[in-house]
Amino acid sequence: MNLTVIGTGYVGLVSGVCFSDLGNNVVCVDKDSPKIEMLLRGEVPIYEPGLKELIAKNTAEGRLSFSTDISAPVQDAEIVFIAVGTPQLPNGEANLQYIDQAAREIAVALNGYKIIVTKSTVPVGTNERIKQIIGELTTHPFDVVSVPEFLREGSAIKDTLHPDRVIIGAESKEAAETIAVLHRPLTSKIIVTDIRSAEMIKYASNAFLATKISFINEIANICEKVGADVTLVAKGMGEDRRIGASFLNAGIGYGGSCFPKDTHALIQIAGNVEYDFKLLRSVVEVNQMQRFNVISKLQESLEDLAGKTVGIWGLAFKPNTDDVREAPALEIVPALITHGAKVKVYDPIAMDKFRKEYNHESILWSSNAVAAAAECDALCLLTEWDEFVKTDLQQIEKVMDRPILVDGRNVFSQEQIEKTDFTYYSVGRPMMNRSNAQKPSFLNI
Numbered sequence: 001m002n003l004t005v006i007g008t009g010y011v012g013l014v015s016g017v018c019f020s021d022l023g024n025n026v027v028c029v030d031k032d033s034p035k036i037e038m039l040l041r042g043e044v045p046i047y048e049p050g051l052k053e054l055i056a057k058n059t060a061e062g063r064l065s066f067s068t069d070i071s072a073p074v075q076d077a078e079i080v081f082i083a084v085g086t087p088q089l090p091n092g093e094a095n096l097q098y099i100d101q102a103a104r105e106i107a108v109a110l111n112g113y114k115i116i117v118t119k120s121t122v123p124v125g126t127n128e129r130i131k132q133i134i135g136e137l138t139t140h141p142f143d144v145v146s147v148p149e150f151l152r153e154g155s156a157i158k159d160t161l162h163p164d165r166v167i168i169g170a171e172s173k174e175a176a177e178t179i180a181v182l183h184r185p186l187t188s189k190i191i192v193t194d195i196r197s198a199e200m201i202k203y204a205s206n207a208f209l210a211t212k213i214s215f216i217n218e219i220a221n222i223c224e225k226v227g228a229d230v231t232l233v234a235k236g237m238g239e240d241r242r243i244g245a246s247f248l249n250a251g252i253g254y255g256g257s258c259f260p261k262d263t264h265a266l267i268q269i270a271g272n273v274e275y276d277f278k279l280l281r282s283v284v285e286v287n288q289m290q291r292f293n294v295i296s297k298l299q300e301s302l303e304d305l306a307g308k309t310v311g312i313w314g315l316a317f318k319p320n321t322d323d324v325r326e327a328p329a330l331e332i333v334p335a336l337i338t339h340g341a342k343v344k345v346y347d348p349i350a351m352d353k354f355r356k357e358y359n360h361e362s363i364l365w366s367s368n369a370v371a372a373a374a375e376c377d378a379l380c381l382l383t384e385w386d387e388f389v390k391t392d393l394q395q396i397e398k399v400m401d402r403p404i405l406v407d408g409r410n411v412f413s414q415e416q417i418e419k420t421d422f423t424y425y426s427v428g429r430p431m432m433n434r435s436n437a438q439k440p441s442f443l444n445i
Ligand SMILES: NC(=O)c1ccc[n+]([C@@H]2O[C@H](COP(=O)([O-])OP(=O)(O)OC[C@H]3O[C@@H](n4cnc5c(N)ncnc54)[C@H](O)[C@@H]3O)[C@@H](O)[C@H]2O)c1
Pocket: 006, 007, 008, 009, 010, 011, 012, 029, 030, 031, 032, 035, 083, 084, 085, 086, 098, 101, 102, 105, 119, 120, 121, 122, 149, 150, 151, 152, 153, 257, 258
């Protein structure tokens, strides 16, 4: 099929590239000309494992191209995807200005029947709004279909090529069938719904996952007070198939471009119909507090942070991405500086993006993990990059001024810590050090 994708960000680029890899002809369009120029030079504007290779392969085979012009690609396409951003407005609602603009541009370019697929995450009723905007500007026939996207950054290609399910929200049976045919090579689990339900499935899914994270983080906070270990608790809970083991990793809370904005948007969607989504408001509040547990633990171990040097491992909101949108590091690093600390930071990929969002004279930008730990009074792990997880902690403690480690993602085991002199704080697990003999863990018996 001939496809055009409007918006060449994490979702549009990955979807376009994967559809081309399945044999479709795809044009990825973006109004950001430096981004398109990079792609035309064979460079990739975002970091996503495997993406560069897949772009090179499909451009070389002539199925994938890039453009800043929307007209010709829309005219040549049977299906036009909208994958533009829907960022958060100050009041929490989704900003639909990019959606509206894309809809107007598609309408003006139309030259005959097309299916317009919304992949962006949009509030309930937005696809009807897109239909109205386009309908007012064209006499050509078209259908609007909602196909919300569920990919995760860092595993976006795998998620796109092997989705758990594909949701198709449509008014037209024929349009739904065409979109189902396009997705059938990816999965047999295709669920067709009305458009409003499809829009709601996306927000409800993200809100539920965010709820799981805030739930386990609160359990972790209680575990710390009662002397239980949240990793064992999560393991025990997760074996119950009704609960499931995923998204029960306690830590410093969720970040990223989706959960924070989509939970706020759903609270607003509910509020607009006079429903107070109390549970979700608490999920957001718990998440906001959780990241500052790192600061409390540093204060517990160092007392006054003024004049201390703290190493930070990880700036991206999760591993395997360069995305720092709503990353916990963007609040933790400034908070440390406000308390008077010097901060040495290192991330394998996200340093440049972080620096664009936040820079300060109290930050030392380190070139590797060991350098970020060197001469520090304490070290905090904020993102569980493999590089940190596989580090030799004995080497790290040697380069530090004081062996204090705050692990915001629970990546190190009791056995690893016992081989060191670290005073080790994690989330929902007991503090460990040489003088604090731990009860054995029974996890592997
Ligand atoms: N990032 C994710 O992991 C993810 C996953 C699922 C769903 N989503 C949703 O998908 C949507 C896109 O997210 P993203 O992270 O890919 O955004 P992004 O900010 O990375 O990319 C959006 C792109 O759209 C372009 N754009 C905006 N208006 C345009 C127009 N009129 N014409 C052409 N290009 C235009 C921008 O220049 C930008 O490059 C959002 O609604 C988001 O909530 C994101």
